[in-house]
Amino acid sequence: MKTNRWTRRAMLLLAALTVLLSGCTTYVTTQVTAFSDWSGGDATRTYAFMREPDQRNNLELTTYERIVANELATHAFRQVDSAQARYLVGLSYGIRSDVVTVAEPVYYNPWPAPYWGWGRPYDPWGPWGPFPAGYxxxxxxxxxxxxxxxxxxxxxxxxxYNVTARNSGGESSLVRxxxxxxxxxxxxxxxxxxVVRTVKIPLDTGAGAPNETPVPAAAPASAMAPAPASGAKAAQ
Structure with a gap:
């Protein structure tokens, strides 16, 4: 689905505001779109990743497969050899950069010192004052x-099953x-x-999200039960 010009501009402006407020951001917000013909009652969730011939030695793809495999494991999926797999899982990924220009106000103080405390600690407006002089x-x-x-x-x-996740912000690294x-x-x-929805995940304020997430050891399907993704909040 192609977004029109105005929708794309609105998305970029929202992303720009996210960058401006990144200092107090506590969640990573992602838009998810899913198309599904999944049948219920499926107890055999064995899978293998599929690759194009030119991707066989792709280290970047290997890193992303490990991250996705960790999430699949929380839903009772078990990675096996492709010959024994019931499902094949393919990944697509990418990053695109844009530049957004935002008009920011420049403030001035109409009450010069000493009447309004020009730059003094108790002055709530600081040396610039509460009124925009321009942009x-x-x-x-x-x-x-x-x-x-x-x-x-x-x-x-x-x-x-076919699901796409997309988010925007000031992060320049796809692996992070x-x-x-x-x-x-x-x-x-x-x-x-x-289904189209927004998922909010708490931002890792420490060292950041790991590049590689270890995959749990395989366990019998009967011993594995689906579990919700940790820390994810969804808004329909």
């Missing part, structure tokens, strides 16, 4: 991150954004067909 255009880089997860039946080639994308894409799996 200055400031440009900010915006990065849009994308992850697509496609699940097909190995035996028939039938697509049973990937854990949030993967967790958002697979939160509350499986979603209904044609």
């Amino acid at each position: 200055v255009n400031q440009s900010y880089p915006i990065f849009t991150h994308l992850l697509g997860v496609r699940i097909t039946e190995r035996a028939t080639g039938k697509e049973v 954004a990937m854990p949030y994308l993967a967790r958002s894409a697979l939160a509350d799996f499986p979603l209904g067909n044609g």
Whole structure:
């Protein structure tokens, strides 16, 4: 689906505001779109990642597969050899950069010292005052991150689940954004067909999201139960 010019501008402006407020941001907000033909009561969730021939030695893709595999494991998926897998999982991903220009106000103080405390500690407005004297255009880089997860039946080639996660902000690294994308894409799996929603995940304020998430050791399907993605909040 193509976004029109005004919708795209609005999305970029919102992302720019996110950058401006990044100092107090506590959540990573991701838009998720899912298409599903998933049948209920499926106890055999074995899968293998599928790759194009030119991707066999792609270290970046290997890193993203590990992150996605960790999220799939929370929903009782178990990674096996492709010959024994019931499902094949394919990933698509990317990052795009834009520059957004925002008009920011420049303030002045109409009450000069000493009557209004010009720059004194008790002056609530500081040396600039509460009134905008004009506006200055400031440009900010915006990065849009994308992850697509496609699940097909190995035996028939039938697509049973296709989900896309997208977010924007000042993060210039796709690998640092990937854990949030993967967790958002697979939160509350499986979603209904044609579901579009927003997922909010608490921002890791420490060292940041890990580039590689360890995959739990495989366990018998009967011993594994689906669990919701940790820390994810969804707003329909």
